[in-house]
């Protein structure tokens with residue numbers, strides 16, 4: 038029996054101060070030196086496991102030891118998502134203010150199930166959701182909530198779409214109670230979380246019809262209409278159309294206005310996936326893309342992407358909150374709200390899939406209040422400028438080519454080594470063979486770049502071709518970083534040529 042179990046779980050104020058001060062010192066050191074680190078560590082699963090004490094912790098360890106492991110194992114052997122040349126995937130850097138907000142949220146340990154559980158925290162969430170609606174230009178009557186991420190937001194929206202447009206009995210009797218096959222429409226560039234949501238909701242992956250895209254990677258509207266008409270003629274039930282506000286591979290925006298018209302014409306729920314591009318509404322140069330966003334019935338957003346927040350924080354907005362309520366409300370005695378007025382009887386569990394929910398809104402509120410919209414808009418504008426700068430650098434180079442136009446802050450391109458470029462230009466019958474060699478070369482280059490550690494890219498498959506892909510989503514990234522990235526690729530590429 039450990040003597041001090043109360044003190045171990047409930048330390049003295051002095052103890053809390055000493056732990057927190059040491060941790061905050063470490064945070065300040067880490068964030069102020071992040072640019073000097075390798076983006077990606079050179080390590081292996083085995084090396085990390087060997088550094089961690091795997092024995093069951095029967096006895097308490099000293100806090101200094103834990104912080105030592107954080108500093109020397111966790112920081113040293115992590116990918117640094119806040120590094121200015123971390124261009125992989127759709128990755129935010131996090132911000133210091135949000136790290137502090139998360140600490141405070143955990144200290145308060147508010148559980149945002151319903152107003153009665155966390156009165157002030159729930160009001161902060163309702164307030165920040167309202168701000169987000171205004172930022173995006175979403176319908177004023179709408180409502181929403183924070184969820185774990187874009188995938189969960191897409192799933193909640195699809196659940197609401199199914200409730201609104203398919204027979205209500207599905208809620209209780211399951212999809213098999215509907216004689217018709219439900220159909221969802223989205224471009225082939227849509228994030229896989231939409232198909233996953235369809236699978237989980239019993240709609241079925243195969244019932245998400247993936248429509249081809251044009252040369253700018255936006256949905257082909259004629260094909261979309263033809264697919265809906267074909268399904269109706271076959272006796273299926275089209276329920277939902279998913280439009281992208283920034284696709285994950287290239288950042289393409291589907292044309293909302295026309296898609297809105299099609300949704301209305303066929304009585305479909307219009308869901309917009311803005312997990313990546315939603316907060317581009319804050320930047321003056323991309324704001325016009327959001328012209329018809331109020332047409333949307335639901336919108337998925339990810340403050341843990343382009344609001345620069347640390348994971349996790351997704352957000353779903355519904356134009357008609359009553360449909361969300363009809364989708365998610367479930368009467369149970371243990372959640373029944375007794376004797377309260379409408380505002381205080383409010384419960385987030387009626388509008389989304391989760392019951393217990395952490396206080397995600399605090400970091401959103403602290404960030405928006407402490408930075409302000411103007412500075413956030415400027416930071417996003419600068420990210421866009423970095424991607425456009427990189428596009429120009431590539432277009433003016435002899436040894437790289439763009440594979441997709443830059444619409445937001447994603448850039449897709451490939452390296453053209455001289456030995457393959459010449460062969461490609463001849464337009465010979467060998468073209469497909471050369472293309473395959475280029476795919477293989479760029480794949481090797483990507484791996485070598487990631488191992489090198491100065492810059493980090495990920496990849497995309499565009500019209501069957503392997504593409505290097507970067508996404509600028511970091512207030513630390515500068516135009517100069519884009520030049521360094523190109524230099525890194527040339528340096529690593531030259532090493533590959535030498536090593537064969």
Ligand SMILES: Cc1ncc(COP(=O)(O)O)c(C=O)c1O
Nearest residue numbers: 127186187188228284285312313
């Ligand atoms: C367009 C798009 N939708 C959805 C998602 C899924 O978001 P999350 O990773 O927060 O679940 C992503 C992730 O990158 C995305 O880019």
